[in-house]
Amino acid sequence: MRVTLKVLVGVVASMLLVGGAGATAATLITGKQIKDGTITGKDVKNKSLTAKDFRGSVQGPTGLQGPTGPQGATGPQGPRGLQGAVGTGGIVSVESVHGADVPVTIGQSSVEATVLCPAGETAFGGGGVAGDGDAVLTDSYSISQVSPPRTGWLVIARNLGGNADTVHATAVCAKLG
Helix, strand or coil, rough: CCCCCCHHHHHHHHHHHHHHHHHHCCCCCHHHHHHCCCHHHHHHCCCCCHHHCCCHHHHCCCCCCCCCCCCCCCCCCCCCCCCCCCCCCCCCCCCCEECCEEEEECCCCCCEEEEEEEEEEEEEEEEEECCCCCEEEEEEEEEEEEECCCEEEEEEEEECCCCCCEEEEEEEEECCC
């Protein structure tokens, strides 16, 4: 048999075609051979992936807040609380008690005026009142007397001007039940 150049070129070409296809099939790239994070969207054929392919790894932006839902049913009543301490009674009565006017002379630097609550009552507050002259109050506080036991109020005043004045203490007294 005589081999011509055309036959030789045809045989080589056939071998290359068959050998080339075999070589391509043997060198397919698999997912194990691709480095993670190197494939981008433009490397993937459009519409070739489905939601299952993502398995929750892709999340879109947060949507708008929906409307408030209806109020739920009232829950069961909680257990009863512990009983509070037994009191000694409440306030039975409250009264304002005014002390006597005490003169504050011109230039006097310290005058005390006091008032005591009636027996059996307790002072819960108080204050004092200066007259129409030049006296001013400089201090005001509660007092207690040991024998007989009573509470009340004390104010201290001074005269800063040229006119005489008066001052008196007032106590807010309460009787407890």
